[in-house]
Each structure stands twice: as C-alpha cells, then as structure tokens.
Amino acid sequence: MSTLLAEPRPLPAPAEAPRETYLNVAHGLMSWLLTKDHKRIALLYLITVTVMFFVGGIAITIVRLHLMDPEGGLVEADTYNRLFTLHGVIMVFFFLVPVIPTVLGNFCIPMMIGARDLAFPRINLASWYLFVIAAGWTLYAMLAGGLDTGWTFYTPYTTQSSHYNVVPALIGIVISGFSSIFTGMNFIVTIHKLRAPGLRWWRLPIFVWTIYATSFIFLLAVPVLAMALILEILERVLRIGVFDPALGGDPLLFQHLFWFYSHPAVYIMILPGMGVASEVIPCFARKKIFGYTFVAISSFGIACLGFLVWAHHMFVAGISMYSAMIFSSLSYLVAVPSAIKVFNWTATLYKGSITFQAPMLFALGFVCLFTAGGLPGLFLAALGMDMHVHDTYFVIAHFHFIMVGGMVMAYMSGLHYWWPKITGRMYSEWWSKLTAIIIFVGFFFTFLPQFVVGYNGMPRRYHRYAPEFKVWNVMSSAGASILGAGYVLPLFYLFYSLKWGPPAGPNPWRATGLEWQTASPPPKHNFHETPVVVRGPYEYHLEKAQNEA
Amino acid sequence: MKLSDSTIWTPEERAIIEQDTMLARHRLEEQYANLEQQHETAALGMWVFLATEVMFFGALFVGLGAYIYLHHEAFEKASEKLNWIIGGVNTVVLLVSSLMMVLAVHAAKAGKQRGLFLFLVLTALLGICFLCLKGLEYYTDWRDNLIPGWRFDEQEWIDRAHLTPNQVPQVKLFLMFYWTMTGLHALHVTLGIGAVLAMAVLARRGHFSPVYYSPVDVTALYWHFVDTVWIFLLPMLYLIGTHTAADLHF
Numbered sequence: 001m002s003t004l005l006a007e008p009r010p011l012p013a014p015a016e017a018p019r020e021t022y023l024n025v026a027h028g029l030m031s032w033l034l035t036k037d038h039k040r041i042a043l044l045y046l047i048t049v050t051v052m053f054f055v056g057g058i059a060i061t062i063v064r065l066h067l068m069d070p071e072g073g074l075v076e077a078d079t080y081n082r083l084f085t086l087h088g089v090i091m092v093f094f095f096l097v098p099v100i101p102t103v104l105g106n107f108c109i110p111m112m113i114g115a116r117d118l119a120f121p122r123i124n125l126a127s128w129y130l131f132v133i134a135a136g137w138t139l140y141a142m143l144a145g146g147l148d149t150g151w152t153f154y155t156p157y158t159t160q161s162s163h164y165n166v167v168p169a170l171i172g173i174v175i176s177g178f179s180s181i182f183t184g185m186n187f188i189v190t191i192h193k194l195r196a197p198g199l200r201w202w203r204l205p206i207f208v209w210t211i212y213a214t215s216f217i218f219l220l221a222v223p224v225l226a227m228a229l230i231l232e233i234l235e236r237v238l239r240i241g242v243f244d245p246a247l248g249g250d251p252l253l254f255q256h257l258f259w260f261y262s263h264p265a266v267y268i269m270i271l272p273g274m275g276v277a278s279e280v281i282p283c284f285a286r287k288k289i290f291g292y293t294f295v296a297i298s299s300f301g302i303a304c305l306g307f308l309v310w311a312h313h314m315f316v317a318g319i320s321m322y323s324a325m326i327f328s329s330l331s332y333l334v335a336v337p338s339a340i341k342v343f344n345w346t347a348t349l350y351k352g353s354i355t356f357q358a359p360m361l362f363a364l365g366f367v368c369l370f371t372a373g374g375l376p377g378l379f380l381a382a383l384g385m386d387m388h389v390h391d392t393y394f395v396i397a398h399f400h401f402i403m404v405g406g407m408v409m410a411y412m413s414g415l416h417y418w419w420p421k422i423t424g425r426m427y428s429e430w431w432s433k434l435t436a437i438i439i440f441v442g443f444f445f446t447f448l449p450q451f452v453v454g455y456n457g458m459p460r461r462y463h464r465y466a467p468e469f470k471v472w473n474v475m476s477s478a479g480a481s482i483l484g485a486g487y488v489l490p491l492f493y494l495f496y497s498l499k500w501g502p503p504a505g506p507n508p509w510r511a512t513g514l515e516w517q518t519a520s521p522p523p524k525h526n527f528h529e530t531p532v533v534v535r536g537p538y539e540y541h542l543e544k545a546q547n548e549a
Numbered sequence: 550m551k552l553s554d555s556t557i558w559t560p561e562e563r564a565i566i567e568q569d570t571m572l573a574r575h576r577l578e579e580q581y582a583n584l585e586q587q588h589e590t591a592a593l594g595m596w597v598f599l600a601t602e603v604m605f606f607g608a609l610f611v612g613l614g615a616y617i618y619l620h621h622e623a624f625e626k627a628s629e630k631l632n633w634i635i636g637g638v639n640t641v642v643l644l645v646s647s648l649m650m651v652l653a654v655h656a657a658k659a660g661k662q663r664g665l666f667l668f669l670v671l672t673a674l675l676g677i678c679f680l681c682l683k684g685l686e687y688y689t690d691w692r693d694n695l696i697p698g699w700r701f702d703e704q705e706w707i708d709r710a711h712l713t714p715n716q717v718p719q720v721k722l723f724l725m726f727y728w729t730m731t732g733l734h735a736l737h738v739t740l741g742i743g744a745v746l747a748m749a750v751l752a753r754r755g756h757f758s759p760v761y762y763s764p765v766d767v768t769a770l771y772w773h774f775v776d777t778v779w780i781f782l783l784p785m786l787y788l789i790g791t792h793t794a795a796d797l798h799f
Contacts, residue, residue, distance in 0.1 A: 117580040119580065119594060193586060193590040194590070219600055220600065220604050221604070227608035227609055238697070247718045248718035250619070
C-alpha cells in the first residue's frame with residue numbers, strides 16, 4: 001500500500017502556481033509518519049483499515065469456498081476454525097469498529113465544525129500508531145500460531161483448552177482498544193470545545209451527532225472489554241479460576257463482561273453508518289433532513305439502550321428466565337430509535353429531487369439492507385424464537401446484514417461522497433454506480449440463503465454440514481464471489497481517479513455542510529478564516545427557493 | 550487584565566503581565582483560539598479519560614462484587630489475612646498527598662512559583678511513600694504465603710482457616726483480585742508520580758504562570774482520581790472480612 005502514500009498528491013494545473021493543500025504542504029515519508037494533521041492521519045487510517053479489510057476478506061473467501069461442499073474437503077477442521085476466527089477478529093476489531101470514525105470521522109469532524117484540527121492532534125497520531133501496532137501484532141499472532149476461539153473468546157475454552165496463540169492475540173486486541181478510547185476521547189472533546197462561532201448543538205450535522213454518540217460507547221464500553229480480556233490472560237497464564245468453574249470462577253461473568261462491551265460495539269459499528277446516510281440522503285434528495293431533532297436524539301437513544309440489552313446474547317447460557325425476559329423486552333426497544341431514523345430518511349426522500357450518483361446508491365442500499373437485516377433482529381430479540389435459532393446461520397445472516405450490508409455500504413457511500421473533498425478529484429461515475437449495484441446484488445445473494453439454512457437449523461462455525469443445505473451454501477458462495485468482485489473494483493477506479501480523474505472543485509455535490517465551504521483538497525488548516533455559522537446543516541430548500549425566485 | 554489600561558498597573562505589574570502574555574502566546578497550540586479554550590479542552594479531555602478509567606476499574610469491581618456475593622465465606626477469611634493496618638495508613642498518606650496537590654494548583658493559580666514547586670514535590674514524595682508502604686505490605690503478603698501460583702499453601706487454609714478443600718480456589722480468586730487491583734492501582738500511582746515530578750521540573754524552570762497552568766490542573770485531576778480508586782479499594786478488599794474488636798485489641 002505504500003503506493004498510496006506517494007499517489008494521492010494531485011498534480012497541479014500546469015499553468016498556475018500550485019495551491020497549497022494539506023497534501024503538498026510537506027513531502028516525504030516522515031512528513032506523513034510524524035504528521036499531526038487530522039486529514040493526513042485519516043489517510044493513514046484509510047490505508048491500514050483497507051489492508052485489514054482485505055486480509056479478513058481473504059480468510060472468509062477460503063471459508064466460503066470450503067463450504068461449497070457439505071464434506072468440506074478444502075481445509076482441515078482446525079484450519080477452518082482458525083480462518084473464521086481470523087475473519088471475525090480482524091473484521092470486528094480492526095475494520096468495522098474503527099473504519100468510519102477513524103477515516104471519515106477524522107477527516108470530516110474538524111471541518112464539519114469549522115475547527116483547524118482535533119483537540120489533541122498528538123494523541124490522534126499516537127492512536128494510529130497503537131492501532132498499527134495492535135493490528136500487526138494480532139495479525140502476526142493469528143497467522144504465525146493461529147487462534148481458534150472465535151472472536152468471542154468464550155471461557156473456559158479460551159483459557160483452558162485452546163492450544164493456540166491466545167495470549168498474544170488478546171494483548172493485541174487490548175492495545176487496539178486503547179487506540180479506540182483515545183480516538184473517542186479526542187472526538188468528544190473536539191465536538192464540545194472547538195465548534196466554530198454560531199455552530200450551536202442543534203446546528204451540528206447528524207454525522208457529528210452519531211460520531212459523538214459512538215465516542216461515548218468507545219469510552220464507556222471498551223475499557224470493560226479490555227479488563228475482561230486481561231482477566232482471561234491472567235487466568236490462562238496463572239491458572240487462577242476467574243472464569244473457570246472448576247477453579248471457583250464463573251464463565252457467565254466473562255460473557256456478561258464481554259457482551260457489556262460487544263453489544264454496544266454493535267452500535268459502534270452502525271451509528272457512524274447512520275450518520276453518513278443522514279448526510280448523503282438530504283444532499284442527493286435536495287431536501288432538508290426530515291425530523292432533524294429526532295434523528296439526532298435517536299442516535300443517543302440507540303447508544304444508551306445499547307448498554308441495556310447485552311444479555312440477549314446469553315439466553316441459552318443459563319441466565320435466569322426472568323432476567324432473560326427483561327433483556328428480551330429491552331431489546332425490542334432498540335427498534336424504536338432505529339425505526340425513527342429509517343422513517344425520517346424515507347420522509348426526506350419523499351418529494352425530493354433525487355439523483356442517483358454513487359454515494360446515493362450506496363446510501364439507499366444501506367437503508368434497504370439495514371431495514372432488511374434489522375427486522376430479523378426483532379425475531380432474535382424474542383426469547384422463544386432466539387432459543388430456536390441461537391448459534392445458527394440465522395444469526396450470522398442477521399448481523400452480516402447490519403454489519404456488511406449496513407456499515408460497509410455506508411462506509412462506501414461516505415468514501416464516495418467525500419472522496420472529491422479528500423483528493424480533489426472525481427472518480428468514474430459509471431464504474432462507481434456499477435460497483436454499488438454489484439455489491440448490493442452480491443450481498444443479497446450471499447446472505448439471504450443463510451437466513452434459510454439458519455432457520456432450518458444449520459449451526460454456525462462448523463466445517464461440515466448436512467447435505468440438504470448444499471444448494472443454499474453454493475448459492476451463498478456464488479454470491480460471495482460477486483460481492484468480492486464488487487469490493488475490489490473501487491481499488492481500481494479510485495486509484496485511477498487520483499491521477500487521471502477530473503478536478504472536483506470545492507463542492508461537486510452542491511452540499512451545504514461546512515466541509516464543502518473550503519477548497520478540495522483542503523488547505524492545511526482547513527479554513528483560511530474561521531467560518532461563522534448562521535444556519536442549520538441541511539438548508540437545501542433555500543437553494544430551491546432561490547432558483548424559483 | 551487589559552494591557553491597554555496601562556494607567557492602573559505599576560511598572561512591575563506591567564512587566565509581569567507582558568511576560569505572561571508572551572508566555573501565553575508561546576504556549577498556545579495552533580488549533581485553539583485562546584488559552585482559556587485550550588485549558589478547558591485539556592481539562593475536559595482528562596475528565597473524559599477518567600470516565601474510561603472508571604469503567605476500566607469498574608469491570609474489576611463488578612467481578613469482585615459478584616464473587617464476594619457468591620463466595621462470601623472464603624472471601625471474608627481471605628480478606629482477614631490482608632494487612633489492614635498498612636492499608637489504612639496508606640489511605641491517610643494518599644489523602645494528604647491529594648491535599649498537597651490541591652495546594653499546588655492553588656499556588657499555580659496565585660503565581661507562587663516556589664509554593665507550586667514545593668507542593669508538587671511533597672505530593673510526589675507522599676506518593677513514593679505510598680509505594681514504599683505498599684512494597685512492605687507485598688513483602689508481608691509474600692511472607693504469609695498469600696501469592697497464588699507462587700507462594701501459597703493450600704493445606705494451611707484448610708487447617709487453620711477451617712475452609713473446605715473446594716473453597717481454597719475461592720481464596721485464590723480473592724487473592725487474584727487483590728493482586729490485580731492493587732497492582733493496577735500501584736501502576737497508576739507510579740505513572741502519577743512521574744507526571745507530578747515532570748510538572749515539578751517544569752515549575753522549577755518557570756514554565757507556568759497564572760494564565761498558563763493547565764498541565765498542573767490536569768495532572769491534579771488524574772492524581773485525585775487515583776486517590777479515589779484507593780478509597781474504594783480499601784473497603785472492597787480489606788474491610789469485607791470481620792476485622793472485629795478482637796482484631797483491634799481494644
């Protein structure tokens with residue numbers, strides 16, 4: 001990926017003196033590795049998470065190929081376990097959790113609030129280094145020795161039975177957790193203290209609200225995961241039964257601590273995506289977002305409720321029936337703020353002047369897949385239904401609809417939306433639209449069959465399965481190949497745009513956000529003069545009124 | 550403090566103000582509009598970080614609490630073995646060190662450079678005193694066979710504390726929490742001492758002034774947090790056992 005480091009400086013127009021941007025203000029590798037500029041750090045993150053995405057993707061490609069056949073002749077059972085663990089750990093901790101906050105959030109938040117940088121630029125850079133160290137370390141531990149525990153690290157298997165590199169991998173994840181904490185801390189403080197004059201809370205773009213809510217989850221949930229994993233390390237090294245029942249511990253305690261983080265983490269993985277959709281949809285519908293206040297507050301509703309539903313992952317783990325009933329009904333409540341968002345996006349589209357450029361296609365795909373994947377979430381929240389489909393492909397399909405269909409679609413949408421701002425160049429419209437459609441179709445093909453096999457009882461994490469599920473699994477694997485092609489395509493046309501794309505101009509989408517008020521790519525300190533904000537973030541109707549007049 | 554109102558300041562005062570203004574300009578990082586914003590941001594950053602720390606220790610407290618409830622008999626017996634006298638004395642040491650830290654911030658606000666230096670050094674010294682006492686306590690724990698996995702006698706707990714054999718792992722569990730929590734806390738104290746000493750060095754070099762002392766303020770927040778953790782550790786670890794009148798030798 002070092003080519004990207006050299007590539008993204010756009011060539012200046014030959015006749016004019018080159019305008020100073022954040023990309024050409026300093027040159028050389030060290031100017032990138034020691035930068036304190038949030039925009040450059042965002043690009044560093046972009047490279048890192050892209051690498052991790054494809055590493056996790058390759059692992060699951062092998063798994064999908066293996067599952068073409070019920071007997072699964074491609075890899076050994078042991079290798080199979082290590083592959084899906086690699087996929088889960090990399091995708092959750094090193095792609096989905098950091099991707100939108102650290103790439104798009106890092107790039108856009110200071111510009112959206114009219115600031116010159118994040119509040120703590122050095123901590124921002126340090127968190128990237130922590131992330132890289134954690135990613136490299138975990139990846140090495142998993143590739144060199146392997147890890148077969150699944151990304152959930154359940155005890156007592158993880159602490160007693162697994163013969164693989166559990167301790168190094170856990171240490172890597174704890175380190176990555178600190179990276180997330182520092183990022184979240186930076187965002188919260190920045191949003192509180194560095195807003196431009198006139199930018200009141202109710203004038204913040206929804207993306208800022210969602211990143212703000214996400215940062216709270218980072219702060220309050222990640223340390224609990226870190227502690228749970230540290231206790232696991234201690235149990236494994238010292239053989240003291242924190243979680244092992246044979247030694248006086250309680251495995252349920254681990255599950256409680258783990259899901260206390262990992263359920264809110266699900267919302268870390270979707271809230272920023274909702275933020276992106278809330279930026280893109282008003283822009284391409286040329287309409288003010290419907291119900292701004294509700295959309296903003298529902299982000300917080302989701303973040304708060306997210307802390308109260310963790311035990312719905314443990315319905316069959318032996319928690320008491322009454323607490324299961326309470327957690328079940330609390331889980332239903334999450335549907336309320338989620339639905340508020342979906343209804344408001346739909347209402348925003350109503351009577352809008354919609355155009356279907358790539359960011360919009362991805363965003364509409366996001367809304368569609370998020371809704372389609374969210375409704376089975378209600379099935380799973382129901383206690384009786386969950387007993388039936390627990391640990392089956394039904395669950396896999398559900399959370400991939402949200403995580404991949406939702407979050408990755410939203411990330412692609414945001415990347416395409418802000419790409420002209422980041423690089424100053426436009427990508428091919430035709431190829432990007434095609435990619436959006438390919439990913440959408442490939443996605444449905446991959447994961448819809450998994451609902452069916454899951455409902456019919458195919459358990460997750462097995463390297464062999466009953467022959468009657470074969471047709472659905474082949475369908476899923478075929479869909480995955482389409483999906484994979486869809487994910488590789490942007491690499492080509494986005495890279496191509498860096499050099500040969502037409503200059504985008506400061507505001508190619510005629511968007512109203514503050515980040516579009518400055519040049520593309522932006523100068524080092526974002527704005528030559530601190531902007532003064534006098535209106536809300538989505539005043540698209542003013543443009544319409546102007547045109548009519 | 551307006552420099553333009555030159556009539557109301559004596560020449561000495563004006564010299565101080567001008568020096569402060571120079572200092573302020575020098576210490577202002579580029580992303581902030583003014584020093585006040587920078588100070589508020591730094592303080593908020595520390596508060597937010599402490600929220601994380603609360604959750605970090607919180608996971609341990611929840612685990613400990615759950616196991617106190619599940620295995621209260623073994624946990625009480627194990628807790629009785631801890632050296633509550635040193636633990637108690639250390640509480641006083643830390644509280645006094647927090648007082649010194651408050652006085653240091655007060656001195657920084659008032660621009661008393663010598664006082665600032667002195668109180669920072671006192672804070673650090675009390676912190677070091679805490680660590681020494683903690684080390685002494687760890688030594689007595691070692692002597693009393695309280696280190697599971699290294700120096701631990703299972704038979705002793707069955708014979709002397711009258712526990713059943715399957716309660717012995719619970720004792721180990723308690724001791725694991727004791728070592729993890731106090732060890733983690735000691736690590737925080739060590740980092741805190743480092744930060745306080747760094748502040749003392751900077752104070753000595755005249756780095757701070759009444760308009761710019763936010764690093765001292767932020768370090769103080771951290772130090773008080775570390776104290777607060779200990780205030781929760783003391784009852785949760787040392788005082789769950791029955792340190793009754795017989796123990797106290799009234």
